Amino acid sequence: MSSASWHARISCGRDTGAGFLVTEQHVLTCAHVVARSDTETVAVSFAHGGYEQVPARVVAHGGWDGRESDPGDLAVLELDRPVPMKPAEFATPTDAYGDPPRRLLAYGFPKRYDEGTLAEYRATAQQLIAGEWVQLESWAAHGQPLAPGFSGAAVTLADTGRVVGMVSAAARSPEIRNGRMLPTQIMARYWPRLADLIPTPTYDQHQKETLRHLLEHLEQLGCPQGFSGARGTARPAPTDPQTENTHTPERLYQDAVGPLGPPLPPHGFTSLWDAAWYLLSEVQDPEAVTRFTTRLADFVDDTPTRTALRAWPATPQPHHPAPHAHAPAPAPAGTAGPAHSWSPILVEIAPSGSGDGAFLVEVSAYNGRHRRVVGSRRLPVDRVRPYTLERIDEAYRELELGARELIAFVLPRRWLNTDVAHWQRSADDDSPLGSFAPLVVMDLERRRSGGLQHKLRQKWQHLDALPTARLHRIDCWSVGQDQVKLTIGLRRDADMVGFATPPRADRVRRLFQASLNAAVPVMLWPRTGCRGEHRCGETADCRGSEFLDRLAAHLSNLPPRELPRHIHELRETAYASDAPEPHWAYDLALLWEDPECLPDPAGYLHNPVG
Secondary structure, three states: OOOOOOEEEEEEOOEEEEEEEEEOOEEEEOHHHHOOOOOOOEEEEEOOOOOOOEEEEEEEEOOOOOOOOOOOOOEEEEEOOOOOOOOOOEOOHHHHOOOOOOOEEEEEOOOOOOOOEEEEEEEOOOOOEOOOEEEEEEOOOOOOOOOOOOOOOEEEEOOOOOEEEEEEEEOOOOOOOEEEEEEHHHHHHHOHHHHHHOOOOOOOHHHHHHHHHHHHHHHHHOOOOOOOOOOOOOOOOOOOOOOOOOOOHHHHHHHHHOOOOOOOOOOOOOOHHHHHHHHHHHOOOOOHHHHHHHHHHOOOOOHHHHHHHHHOOOOOOOOOOOOHHHOOOOOOOOOOOOOOOEEEEEEEEEEOOOOOOOEEEEEEEEEOOEEEEEEEEEEOHHHHHHHHHHHHHHHHHHOOOOOEEEEEEEEOHHHOOOOHHHOEEEOOEEEEHHHHOOEEEEEHHHHHOHHHHHHHHHHHHHHHOOOOOOEEEEOHHHOOOOHHHHHHHHHHHOOEEEEOOOOOOHHHHHHHHHHHHOOOOEEEEEOOOOOOOOOOOOOOOOHHHHHHHHHHHHHOOOOHHHHHHHHHHHHHHHHHOOOOOOOOOOOEEEEEOOOOOOOOHHHHHOOOOO
């Protein structure tokens, strides 16, 4: 502290205050010190650098309106040339407080002290006044009080000389030895560049600077529709967190901290950066800010920016192929892979519940037991397919090079016959999505049920102990059987269920529901064909029975855990067939659910789809 040369004396016409150097060409002070900068000359001199004055101009401010109680009393001065001295260094925002209290020093320039003088103070408490200031009280009953000329002075730790805030006001009466400090985390709200210099847990200067540039670039591109607030304004206009706008800073903050996290600050947020900085500097959960950037990315249309937001704080690295000798060999056809051998891309689609025909879509990528949300949005029906396909493509960036991808659609029960396997993979690729990677569907209602998830785990434990799985057939002629009895019977004996008809007719849908409620882990059926509205004789020729015959022959000796891979290969054959008639498996649908592969169905209670 004794040799710090970065303490500055600020002159603006006849007004004098203090300031401090933060870069070789930028000085911080109070906005009220340079309130007349439009008509008066601003000059800066340094306490230990001689009395030469350096001209300066105001290049940024916090939006202070001229009254003592107005927030944003911060001004950034740019010197007309760099100065050859080391700038101030900053402490972490919480270092100003302690028990016993930390001794704080301020270096100001009151009347008759042109060379400057020190005042000793301490922070009364960490609690902010009006979300803006920290109260200061004198360290001792004697000594230099805060007075005109201290405004803009850096408040430093006496033992390290690092900055924790800036003097912004003093008591009107000299007999009352207290004042106010603008803490550094509040100062950075008004001048985002300052945040790069303030130490924060977990994230370093480069990572914060990268995030700041991303958010500034996003503002230049045009904020997401519905965003309110603008960087640099002193009076935020926070959006009601209960509104439909899910991408305002307030809603993004709430998504990041969760329902049990810290509440919204009273001042709201003036910008995306304001919310991000609050998470960095004042929320203890270090993962909250990454959840913020991931959620924000879903509302960004610019692909490079969206990718960078999801990758932050790391920089996306290209995947480099491993040497061929170390490449993982495919599992033998007759052996079951480990429980977590798949790396699923999970697609959850459900009605929004708002009654306007909108849908909630969420796409996630799994690596082992780690799940990362790639996109989550409420959409009109015509945007569901293109949005889903775009996010599936992006989800591949989250998978390791050797990962065994599995695209899993979680759909409401009545939509399980949707032809997602036939969706065109992308705008530039007409091939079916089911030919690109193993693809399965899952039942949304069953994923939400703790009881059925438990039964599914028991089923897989049983299947893993068997050399092959049994296929229970439900032919056209058997669609009239009792639903409850079928549920009980399948729960006891069935490993896999094959339907001869798609679940479109009421009687077939009832048996389909019975199979789902029986926690059958694997179900297969043709998406088109006989509707099951008639009862074929048991020995009569039937397209559905022929389908089941071929299916049973194909599944013979195949391990259930590897069915997604084998069905994918079968689909490739069917889609590429040149035969005049469609291949028997052209419309084959596969419902396959292993809870160990997707280990967190309880998350449905908290995510937007649930």
